[in-house]
Amino acid sequence: MAKKRGEKYEAILNAATKVFAQYGYHQTQVTKIAKEAQVADGTIYLYFKSKEDILISLFDEKMGGLLAAAEEKVLEQQDVESKLRTLIFMQFSYLAQDPDLAMVIKFELRQLELRQLNEVTRNKINELLRRHLHLIDHIVKSGIDQGVFNPELDPFLARYMIFGTLDETVTSWLMKDRKFDLLSKVEPLLNLLLNGLKRAA
Amino acid sequence: MAKKRGEKYEAILNAATKVFAQYGYHQTQVTKIAKEAQVADGTIYLYFKSKEDILISLFDEKMGGLLAAAEEKVLEQQDVESKLRTLIFMQFSYLAQDPDLAMVIKFELRQLELRQLNEVTRNKINELLRRHLHLIDHIVKSGIDQGVFNPELDPFLARYMIFGTLDETVTSWLMKDRKFDLLSKVEPLLNLLLNGLKRAA
Amino acid sequence: MAKKRGEKYEAILNAATKVFAQYGYHQTQVTKIAKEAQVADGTIYLYFKSKEDILISLFDEKMGGLLAAAEEKVLEQQDVESKLRTLIFMQFSYLAQDPDLAMVIKFELRQLELRQLNEVTRNKINELLRRHLHLIDHIVKSGIDQGVFNPELDPFLARYMIFGTLDETVTSWLMKDRKFDLLSKVEPLLNLLLNGLKRAA
């Protein structure tokens, strides 16, 4: 079981992303995923322990990569403006090219945080969220240290503003059937956030 | 059926808020609500059409009141700063006094938007969200008209920033078991948002 | 759940006895029991925790009664011959009047001993078997003490002989479609066993 990285493994994960996005986790039957992936129901259980494991694996595989890449690129940048731009850009371009994944992340991930999960699963999920928040915190700290952000800024509120604004932008993009180009919002959002966070002139 | 406003009607709605908050909508069985409300399972169906109807009604009843009050108070205020402060304050104080409701709103409302719902239900939900967004849009427009906000501000982005920042603050408060006082964040958030939105000096 | 002693509870237990007897535990689907009991599948789970719980309850209810009665009657008797006659007679008359139960006891009970069961269940099953063996041991001891049985008799072997002979008689009766009258074997078996156990003249 859990033979990662087979052709079918990917097919199932992609199929799951699609149907989870359309129907939501609870409204999705395993049969639906199997049909979409063009495999038999039982085949799914050769690659995943359970329906929940599909969801968890999906986050793990697909967010793990984004996070690792984002961490690397953001840390490479020197000035806080570049750091923040990189974060927004990478996040938006990743989600823009897989809107189904974006849906699943927005609408299932946070729900998971709250539910009864076993220790291992819980840790996996929490780590993903924590890494994301750490990255934002790193940017906030850089901004303060570099004298660009208001030194009296509450770092938590700064985090809420950055995370919340980006999150809501993506959510809105998804809800409006992606009628606007997400990437076109990178620079305007960057300016807006920088303006909100920076030291009063 | 659906003879609203009985004593039991309220009891069921309150019970549902509590158990939805704790277990999430899908993990909540109707029996659990009935037990919490101290009524028989069948009684629930004298007051609500279905389990989903409980959730919808809950939003309708509990958010409707908040929205109406918020709309009234915000419109009363003249300057944009007061308007925004009023919005944040009313929202936070309402949620702070009923954290279970806050949980349900944060974790179930947006999910609902996406699911297959009948026409009537869909409209009811959408209207709640629309009113909320309108209120924010009204504030943004006031800020621009009053020359306080940057005139080149994209009103959509402004909305995302306000909505997203407040939303994330509440979410974080909930996830951290409400370890901080939500109301203490009203002024800091107000300043942060105003700073981000206002006309460059 | 586990509302013992309802009309349906009895109906399900009787239905289960019948179909377990015919098909064996593993070949019996819950649906079959439900159909036989003329209830819906789900109803079964109002009265029993699981399919296994039906089997356990069946033993508990139906053997518990027999054992209690047998213990009382056997202890009442003074001489070992009467004790043994009482044991055989009670056992045979009970099984003869419910051959389906006899089937289930013969073919499922001992299997259960060996399988992975939770603590509580295991104890329940083991206690039933233990009580049965204790009763036989009591008779063997009485026979020795009263000077009727061979004083050098190995009590374990005596137990095997009594238990095994009776058990095989019942099994054979079941396998031959109950073509002979079980009760007609009480006296002959009694004599045979007494002869085998008694002190050499």
Next chain:
Amino acid sequence: MAKKRGEKYEAILNAATKVFAQYGYHQTQVTKIAKEAQVADGTIYLYFKSKEDILISLFDEKMGGLLAAAEEKVLEQQDVESKLRTLIFMQFSYLAQDPDLAMVIKFELRQLELRQLNEVTRNKINELLRRHLHLIDHIVKSGIDQGVFNPELDPFLARYMIFGTLDETVTSWLMKDRKFDLLSKVEPLLNLLLNGLKRAA
């Protein structure tokens, strides 16, 4: 298919004996047998028609040999005492050296008798049991003819006593984790049975 007598054929049968003994027929998955036998799942179906066929073949192969040997040796003996001693000894020594097989015989064979089996299978199983019983019947008849056993003995009851006593001894030995030496019980059991069956002095 069913090209018997390969090295793998034996391996599978031995593996099956082991896992059937440990988990029981129904709790045993074909995969488990394959793993134990160190062959692929599919290989099993080159040698056996089905899971059930493994069980049937197992009885056929392993009991067939014992029975043939026992029949020969028992018939060789002249006096009934020697015949019975031989029967008990051969049976016990065979089972003692393969307790897993003993488990399977005790706990699965009789179950099989009752289940829906195809004609061929049913006959195979029945023949094994019949031969065993015939052997016992032969001994009983010899005992009566030789004037050693009570001439009024009911041959069926005699059979039940011999078969049942030996069976229960073996079962008890298995259930008690084989804590006693089975072969040490041959003489005591022989004496006990002879005493029970012989003509009153």
Next chain:
DNA sequence: GATGAATGAGGTTTCATTCAT
């Protein structure tokens, strides 16, 4: 109105068996 026992459709998961390699 209120009850809660009963219903039964539907969901996840298992596993004996097959078959392309």
Next chain:
DNA sequence: CATGAATGAAACCTCATTCAT
């Protein structure tokens, strides 16, 4: 011959909803 990934029927169990009392 041998493999083991794939299949899909079938099983147990849950739970929203109903309805006789």
